[in-house]
Amino acid sequence: MLLSSVVFFPALCALLLSLWPVQKLLKSFALFLSLIEFGISLFILSQFDVSTASLQMVEKYPWIERFGINYFLGIDGLSIWLVMLTTFLMPIVILGSWNSIEKKWKGFLACLFVLQTAMIGTFLAIDAIFFYFFWELSLVPMYFIIGIWGGQRRIYATVKFFIYTMLGSVLMLVAMIYMMFLTEQAFGTMSASLLDFYRLNIPFVGGQFFSLQTLLFFAFSLAFAIKVPMFPFHTWLPDAHVEAPTPGSVILAGVMLKMGTYGFLRWVIPLFPEATEYWAWLFIFVAVLGIVYGALVAMVQTDIKKLVAYSSVSHMGYVILGLFSMNSFGFTGGLYQMLNHGVSTGALFLLVGMIYERTHSREISKYGGLANVLPFYSIGFFIVTLSSIAVPLTNGFVGEFLILLGSYASNPVFTYVAVLGVVLGAVYMLWMFKRVFFGPESVLIKEHPLHDLSVREYFVLVPLVVLIFWMGVFPKQFLGFSKTSIDHLVAHRSDYILMVQGQEGKQP
Amino acid sequence: MNVTIGLADLIRVSPMIALFISSLIPLTVKVLKKNHEPSPQATLIQGLGGIIAAAVLLLTVYFVLSTGPDSTAFADSIIFDGVTLLSGLIALVAAAFSLMLMYDNPSTRGNQFAELTFLTMSSVLGMLVLSSAMDLVVMFIGLETMSLSLYLMIAMSHEERLSKEAAFKYFVLGGFASAVLLYGLSFIFGSAGTTHLSEIIQKTPELITSSRLFLFGMTLTMLGFCFKVSIFPFQAWTPDVYQGAPTPHSALMATAVKVVSFAAFLRIILSQSFVVSENLFDIFQWLAVLTMIVGNVAAILQNNFKRMLAYSSVAHSGYLLVGLITTGITGEVSFAASGVLFYLLGYSIMTLGAFALVSLLEKSENDSISIESLGGLSKRKPLMAFCLTLFLLSLAGIPPTVGFFGKFYLFSAAISQGLIWLALWGVLNSVISAYYYLRPIVVMYMHEGEEQERPMEASFPTQTVVIISAILVVILGVFSGPLFSVIEGVLS
Structure with missing residues (x-):
């Protein structure tokens, strides 16, 4: 029941909020509900057994028996922190959007909570069709969030986001259906369960693109690569980010992009080990390209939000680099970098949103000298900037260091180029920081009566800043939860099997 | 041939008899009232009552009488199997819904509602005959009963210009298609020596290779049906007719007519011609792909909401043809056929919903609903806007709606038979379709300050x-x- 409640409680909240009669307490009520949801996830964390790589707290009921499709939820070391990230960001997002959303609060909160259900469902579903169900469902609320509450070119951005992502995922659907028929051939009964997919032996012919495992591998990879987004499928991201309202950007960057990298970790790498091995160079190459390209493009942006959006392309490149290094350091670093990116980029978008609320401008050139006017805001921004450029003692350092360590072990040459990205990251972030916060006070700042962080904004930023240092100084407290699962993946990558806790002995 | 008609036969066709008798009630009442229009509520209730009676009788006949192989009537020319039951029920529900729309719609309500009710019900009678026919001649009679009533219904609209054009176009092209169909049937009869479908199915594998005439006849028959279900290149009438006809009639044509036509098409396809004739198989695969592409691409360019729905219905015919082809190569009523019927059910519901919303928005008989005119609907009628969003997302195939699962079953069947490339075309086309299905949503929710004054009447049946x-x-x-x-159980 625990996992069902963490998945479907937000959907219930959405229903409750859309029927909520009083306009006045709406936001507080929503905040309260999102804190309850965070409480549920904390309880799951406290019940989590770190000693096993098996799926825990499993709930499995038949859904469409004819096809062996189940309502199948389970959690393990790979998904637990992503669920935590989602539930942790939600109250912060609601608090952060307190003043930035001006209209249709009810609809906005309902979208946000449905989105949360879809995202957590994606991380916890262990059945292919059930997973796809959440995966596609997540498009709809985000489509509305960008389209209704977004900026000038919101409609172009949101339709592009929707169509682009859907294009990737339909091929995955065909691949999933095909694999369901493969399970029927292999085991006699059709099954959409991921655990049965893992047991399949899909024939692989190296060097032949039109062979079964390679095609399935690319069908899945395309869906996830678009979501991540990997170069060259990233073009929807800057549009979506720039047009999305602040909370939309935070969720998009903070959690939704991780659905793609999680997909690689949970689906692609264990399901198609030979194809992954064979094509890893391509993904590493594209990841490194994305790291450098994202950083270079971020450097020339004139809009702060667009700069952060392109920095996402660069940061997500690291995650892919880590995952496709396929060793313990790489996987751990990749997973950790997903969380780091969620925290630090989420924080950056919130900070950009805060200043936008005050001045209604995101043009870097219109700023200058903010540090004198808004000292505490500047300190917060600086800490997050440090986290984003991976300075030691912040979370970003741990993630990037582990990734580079892992990737050096498997691909030294690519690592040299990837390290360049670290330097470039420092360049664009610090240069932007210098132009916005130092120098003489600009006209824009003089025109607007600026006030430093309000109490609400402290509540938004302090948890994030605490987490940045906490994750930077004590990474083991976080990674301990995922270690067993990652070790299991590394050790059994070519014959990966996942069991349900309590049923390890039984032959399925 | 010595045909004896027993009581059992009459009991089996009781749904049709019930439909026929109750269709006469509104007309009789009107005559007795000296040609004064009776109260529309009473007429609506009589119509719905007849349809419900037919549905109940259909279920009874199926579940009580049809145990065993003896579920046919009139010397095997009418069959009451799973296909009849399911397609018949979908058609009846669609007809009931359309009747409720006609009661409200400005171009159909008023002083001819009794006649319209009669025509609708006799059209449905034709549909039931069509979906249960096991004889080619009976099939043709059913098809014509259904179509002739529809031609009249469209022409009876209060709307001045477009509906007359639509009726005329539908009549001429429909007549042409019937001629093609009949021409094909005559060749089949000539070469197989029987009009009875089960005998033809037995002879097909042998005849289709040995007799050119039979292949010719089979192809023409199938093309006749392609016209009815608007498969490319016979889709050109669809947008004009759906747009010009009064919205409730468009709803009826897009759902009930399509469902039973597909059911009859399914019976023909089961003759396994695809297994024997490679050429036919290839041609129909390409027709399916082209239908999807043409329907979806043309729908993107539309600005009239009804016209867009018409092209979308063409595209959905393409998806359904993929299911039919899959059924054709399995050669038995099975998984694939269940997929087709499930899709027809889902498609009918979402299409009816969308047309009902168009009908709700129409103020006068000459009104045309462009996509822009949906602007601000989310503010004026949040519930209706939300429902339309659901229908559109379902048509685009986004979970958790029925549209997604319909496509899932349809394409699973195709993949299970190795038709992966058709499934790929299908899913890629649903991505294209998402583009135009999203447009009304964009207009309803995301455009500001373009609110149009379109006060809606509180029309209870349509909203229901x-x-x-x-x-x-x-x-x-x-x-x-x-x-x-359940569908699979009923069919097997």
Whole structure:
């Protein structure tokens, strides 16, 4: 029941909020509900057994028996922190959007909570069709969030986001259906369960693109690569980010992009080990390209939000680099970098949103000298900037260091180029920081009566800043939860099997 | 041939008899009232009552009488099997909903509602005959009964210009298609020596290779049906007719007519011609792909909402043809056929819902609903806007709606038979379709300051149709598994 409640409680909240009669307490009520949801996830964390790589707290009921499709939820070391990230960001997002959303609060909160259900469902579903169900469902609320509450070119951005992502995922659907028929051939009964997919032996012919495992591998990879987004499928991201309202950007960057990298970790790498091995160079190459390209493009942006959006392309490149290094350091670093990116980029978008609320401008050139006017805001921004450029003692350092360590072990040459990205990251972030916060006070700042962080904004930023240092100084407290699962993946990558806790002995 | 008609035969066709008798009631009442229009509420209730009676009788006949192989009537020319039951029920529900729309719609309500009710019900009678026919001549009679009533209904609209054009176009082209169909049937009769479908099916594998005439006849017959279900290149009439006809009639044509035509098409396809004739198989695969592409691409360019729905219905015919082809190569009523019927059910519900919303928005008989005129609907009628969003997302195939699961079953069947490339075309086309299905949503929710004054009348029956359809779209989606198993059980 625990996992069902963490998945479907937000959907219930959405229903409750859309029927909520009083306009006045709406936001507080929503905040309260999102804190309850965070409480549920904390309880799951406290019940989590770190000693096993098996799926825990499993709930499995038949859904469409004819096809062996189940309502199948389970959690393990790979998904637990992503669920935590989602539930942790939600109250912060609601608090952060307190003043930035001006209209249709009810609809906005309902979208946000449905989105949360879809995202957590994606991380916890262990059945292919059930997973796809959440995966596609997540498009709809985000489509509305960008389209209704977004900026000038919101409609172009949101339709592009929707169509682009859907294009990737339909091929995955065909691949999933095909694999369901493969399970029927292999085991006699059709099954959409991921655990049965893992047991399949899909024939692989190296060097032949039109062979079964390679095609399935690319069908899945395309869906996830678009979501991540990997170069060259990233073009929807800057549009979506720039047009999305602040909370939309935070969720998009903070959690939704991780659905793609999680997909690689949970689906692609264990399901198609030979194809992954064979094509890893391509993904590493594209990841490194994305790291450098994202950083270079971020450097020339004139809009702060667009700069952060392109920095996402660069940061997500690291995650892919880590995952496709396929060793313990790489996987751990990749997973950790997903969380780091969620925290630090989420924080950056919130900070950009805060200043936008005050001045209604995101043009870097219109700023200058903010540090004198808004000292505490500047300190917060600086800490997050440090986290984003991976300075030691912040979370970003741990993630990037582990990734580079892992990737050096498997691909030294690519690592040299990837390290360049670290330097470039420092360049664009610090240069932007210098132009916005130092120098003489600009006209824009003089025109607007600026006030430093309000109490609400402290509540938004302090948890994030605490987490940045906490994750930077004590990474083991976080990674301990995922270690067993990652070790299991590394050790059994070519014959990966996942069991349900309590049923390890039984032959399925 | 010595045909004796027993009581058993009459009991089996009791749904049709009930439909026929109750269709006469509104007319009789009108005559007795000296040609004064009776109260429309009473007429609506009589019509719905007749349809419900027919549905109940259909279920009774199926579940009580049809145990065993002896479920045919009139010397095997009419059959009451799973296909009849399911397509018949979908058609009856669609007809009931359309009747409720006609009661409200400005171009159909008023002083000819009794006649319209009669025509609708006799059209449905034709549909039941068509979906249960096991004889080519009976099939043709059913088809013509259905179509002739429809031609009249469209021409009777209060709307001045477009509907007359639509009726005329539909009549001429429909007549042409009937001629093609009949021409094909005559060749089949000539070469096979029988009009009885089960005998033809037995002879097909042998005849289709040995007799050119038979292949010719089979192809023409199938092309006749392609016209009815608007498969490319016979789709050109669809947008004009759907746009010009009064919205309730468009709803009826897009759902009930299509469902029974596909059911009859299914019976022809089961003759396994695809297994024997490679050429026919290839041609129909390409027709399916082209239908999807043409329907979806043309729908993107539309600005009139009804016209867009018409092209979308063409595209959906393409998806359904993929299911039919899959059924054709399995050669038995099975998984693939269940997929087709489930899709028809889901498609009918969401299409009816969408047309009901168009009908709700129409103020006068000459009104045309462009996509822009949906602007601000989310503010004026949040519930209706939400329902329309559900229908459109379902048509685009986004979970958790019935549209997604319909496509899932349809394409699963195709993949199971190795038709992966058709499934790929299908899913890629649903991505294209998402583009135009999203447009009305964009207009309803995301455009500001373009609110148009379109005060809606509180039309109870139409809103009921919308809300029931919206609920069904979600419920049938989430609980599609049991329903699909039921359909599969009924069919096998």
